[in-house]
Amino acid sequence: MTPIRRRTFLKGTLAASAAGLAAAAGLLKPGLARAAEWSKNAFEAKKVDEALTNLFGSAQTTPSAGVKIKAPLQAENGAVVPIQVTTDLPNVTTIAVLVEKNNQPLIAAVSLTGAAPFFSARMKMAQTSDVHVVVKSAGKLYSAKQTIKVTVGGCGG
Amino acid sequence: MARQTRIRTRMQDGATEILVLVNHPMETGQRVNPQTKEKIPAHFIQKMTFMLNGKEVAVVDMGVAVSKDPLVGIRVKGAKAGAKVRITWSDNKGESGEAETTVS
Numbered sequence: 001m002t003p004i005r006r007r008t009f010l011k012g013t014l015a016a017s018a019a020g021l022a023a024a025a026g027l028l029k030p031g032l033a034r035a036a037e038w039s040k041n042a043f044e045a046k047k048v049d050e051a052l053t054n055l056f057g058s059a060q061t062t063p064s065a066g067v068k069i070k071a072p073l074q075a076e077n078g079a080v081v082p083i084q085v086t087t088d089l090p091n092v093t094t095i096a097v098l099v100e101k102n103n104q105p106l107i108a109a110v111s112l113t114g115a116a117p118f119f120s121a122r123m124k125m126a127q128t129s130d131v132h133v134v135v136k137s138a139g140k141l142y143s144a145k146q147t148i149k150v151t152v153g154g155c156g157g
Numbered sequence: 158m159a160r161q162t163r164i165r166t167r168m169q170d171g172a173t174e175i176l177v178l179v180n181h182p183m184e185t186g187q188r189v190n191p192q193t194k195e196k197i198p199a200h201f202i203q204k205m206t207f208m209l210n211g212k213e214v215a216v217v218d219m220g221v222a223v224s225k226d227p228l229v230g231i232r233v234k235g236a237k238a239g240a241k242v243r244i245t246w247s248d249n250k251g252e253s254g255e256a257e258t259t260v261s
Contacts, residue, residue: 038203043220080224099222103187107222110231114214115207116172120230124185124222 043106048098048132051106055096056134056141064089067135067144078125078150085119089137092117096136101129125150164244164256172232173260175207177244185221202227205246209233236260 042054049059070084085095095117097107107123117135125131125148132145161180166173179202186199205217215231223229236242240260247253 038218043218084230102222104220104222106220108220109218111216111218112214112231113216114209114212114233116232116234118172118174118230118232119217120176120228121217122224122228124224 039109042109044104045106046104048100048105051098051104052096052134052141055106055109056094056136058141061134061141061143064135064142064144066137067133067142069131069133069144069146071131071146071148073147074149074151075125076151078127078152080122081125081148081150082122083120083131085133085135087117087135087137087142089117089135089142091138092135094134094136095119096134097121097123098132098134099123099125099129100132102126105132160252160254162244162246162254162256164242164258166236166242166258166260169232172234173236174230174232175242175244176228176230177205177207177246177256178226178228179205179246179254180226181248183221183223183225183227187221200248200250202246202248205229205244207231208241208243208245209236210241211243 039055042051045051045054052059066088068086071082075081083097085097092112095110098105099107102125108121110119128149130145130147132143134141134143163178166175181202182200184197184200186196188197190197199221201221202219206213207215214233217229238260242260243255243257245253245255
């Protein structure tokens with residue numbers, strides 16, 4: 001009696017876990033797997049182009065007036081530089097913020113799956129530098145940049 | 158370890174803005190402890206996920222250059238009063254946190 005019960009029990013568990021795995025794989029495949037991956041290469045890249053290539057697969061961007069950066073022209077404290085990004089472009093899927101002269105230029109990459117194309121944060125800047133914002137809209141990359149002057153650097157301290 | 162995660166919503170330019178403030182050191186891994194001359198290991202938030210009524214609306218991937226105690230904002234259009242907003246975050250040391258609120 002015992003061995004049979006054990007067998008059916010095992011069979012049951014195996015089937016259940018197989019189904020669970022399949023469901024998990026199916027669910028994770030489209031959006032979540034991509035979103036769940038923190039792009040180490042892009043964040044550790046030392047150059048803007050390198051970071052963009054790692055993030056988007058291309059560093060070719062088109063400057064666009066539709067990408068708006070709201071940030072101070074001069075920041076007194078490089079450790080806390082507020083930035084706000086908005087855009088008029090349609091179907092925005094990703095917003096990336098990069099500081100050219102930071103050791104690791106990529107600040108943040110936002111993947112949007114329903115939210116409005118807007119992002120705000122506070123970032124650290126090592127020194128006066130161009131800030132690039134790259135927006136992926138309908139599969140194409142658009143960019144805008146602004147120079148922010150920094151009087152006291154925010155990295156190293 | 159529980160870090161304080163605060164969340165609030167407000168109407169801004171016809172959209173609902175969700176603001177999240179996490180009490181987090183955001184160490185870059187490049188700072189040096191002046192006493193020991195040793196590098197302070199990196200410790201920063203990598204991911205922040207925003208959910209509206211259980212549906213993921215935005216994921217913010219962050220690098221080390223987001224300021225200490227990050228204040229991050231995103232906007233959603235057409236969220237009704239009472240809609241549930243939930244955010245979760247995780248950092249490179251495996252710490253995580255979450256916060257929930259409703260759209261006012």
